[in-house]
Amino acid sequence: MTPHIPHPPQLQLQAVLFDMDGTLVDTERLWWEAVEQVAGRPLTVADQPEVLGRPVEHTAGWLAAATGTEAAQLAAELHREFAARVRTGIVPRPGALDLLDALARAGVPTALVTASPRAVADTVLEALGATRFAVSVTADDTEHTKPAPDPYLAACRALGVDPAACVAVEDTETGVTSAESAGCAVLAVPSLAPIEAAPGRTVLTTLAGVTVAQLGAMATRELRVMSWNLWLGGTKVDDHREKQLKVIAETGADVVGLQETYGTSARELAEALGWHHHQAGPNLGVISRYPITAGLGDPDVGFYGATGVRIRLDGGLEVDVWTAHLDCAPYGPYEARFGGLPAAELVAREGGRLGQMREILRRIADSVADDSMPVVLVGDFNTPSHLDWPGVEWPVTKAAEEAGLRDSYREAYPDPVHDPGHTWSPIHAEHEDGSGRPEPQDRIDFVLYNGRGLRVLDSRTVVSGAVRAWPEVAGNVWPSDHAAVLTTFGLS
Secondary structure (H helix, E strand, C coil), rough: CCCCCCCCCCCCCCCCEECCECCEEECCCHHHHHHHHHCCCCCHHHHHHHHCCCCHHHHHHHHHHHHHCCCCHHHHHHHHHHHHHHHHHEEEEECCCHHHHHHHHHCCCEEEEECCCHHHHHHHHHHHHHHHEEEECCCCCCCCCCCHHHHHHHHHHHHCCHHHEEEEEEECCHHHHHHHHCCCCEEEECCCCCCCCCCCCECCCCCCCCCCHHHHHCCCCCCHHHHECCHHHHHHCCHHHHHHHHHHHHHHHCCCEEEECCCHHHHHHHHHHCEEEEEECCCCCEECCCCEEEECCCCCCCCEEEEEEEEECCCCCCCEEEEEEEECCHHHHHHHHCCCCCHHHHEEEHHHHHHHHHHHHHHHHCCCCCCCCCCCEEECCCCCCCCCCCCCHHHHHHHHCCCCCHHHHHHCHHHHCHHHHHHEEECCCCCCCCCCCECCEEEEEEEECCCCCCEEEEEEEECCCCCCCCCCCCCCCCCCCCEEEEEEEEEE
């Protein structure tokens, strides 16, 4: 079997939105000096929340409360002092112009989003080159400015882009709060006050060396989910645990739904990876690099059935991931190839697995928190897909489809003739009864999903290393009799 080489996901970055003061130009220092001049005293660290990233009106109001001077008079003085310093002392921040030029070459639109008034912003735009920005939003352009999300939402509307597909570049907590409230990923480059890293937020010390690809990665949130039947825990292959760990590391999987865990595989793999795990019954488990916040389904499920977990991703998004193993007999491809059964009889003999799938679908429906919950169901179904066999409406996968679950592999590769995606079996070229008959190759392992906040970026089968056929398998690099299925989802 030849596994698919994954296609790199297309760049999801729709725009980059830049704060001005302290981010693109070194004006935070100029603003600080202007406030000190108007306040008539040196500022301290305690003053930063009222000064950094704040509009003139906010700082003027703060000074008015402390001094008794009218806020309007103080605002006018702050405008004058700051504008005078900008005209004579503007300096681009390291790497800022290079990054703007790189984005222009890549065709990624940019916007200037600032809490400064229009008069100051236009002075800075003239110095930087106003044509570098498709849009500029200032404190004069929205009813509420930073830390409210309004300025970033206004910039996204003007550009016609989704905030979730944009990166905002900020240097203050006030600006970061504004951008994150609007739904943007954030690159924070602190100028005066430190900013902590957080989910959906990258913190760097400088823009120097930042690339368009780096920004694209920040805007593209991905989740890699793998289904893997370990084949009796992998025990038929030498050094199986080390080989399993190597596969998981090389695929970059974030969550793996396991079948045939042999009781302890989920725990042992998770402990070796420093991951989280959930084991149910003797056969099923889920391991995840993200925290597992709940176990779903029957914890005492038998050898066949399903179990699930709820995982919490960076940024707080929760996803339900289920793993299933359906009964291995009767096996439809054998009955079709060796027994010559017609389509109607093949379908009729799927009643046992169909009942198992319907029970799994019922448990999934009962467990979801609300209608917006993303759900992924992976597993070894021991049956082909109705999407792969012309003329045979295999009922197990059909039932999942009717329940709203999509087949991620067929989303990525719609043509079953050109891209069969076989998962059974990389080690069985001939039927293991010794008859010499060719083993029917088929796709019986799946990664299904409900589409709520998930989109397929890529899906592929996974088999590593040279694979020797049964029974000479102990030295195989690949420690299973199934191929795994790995799907990369983009997250909304």
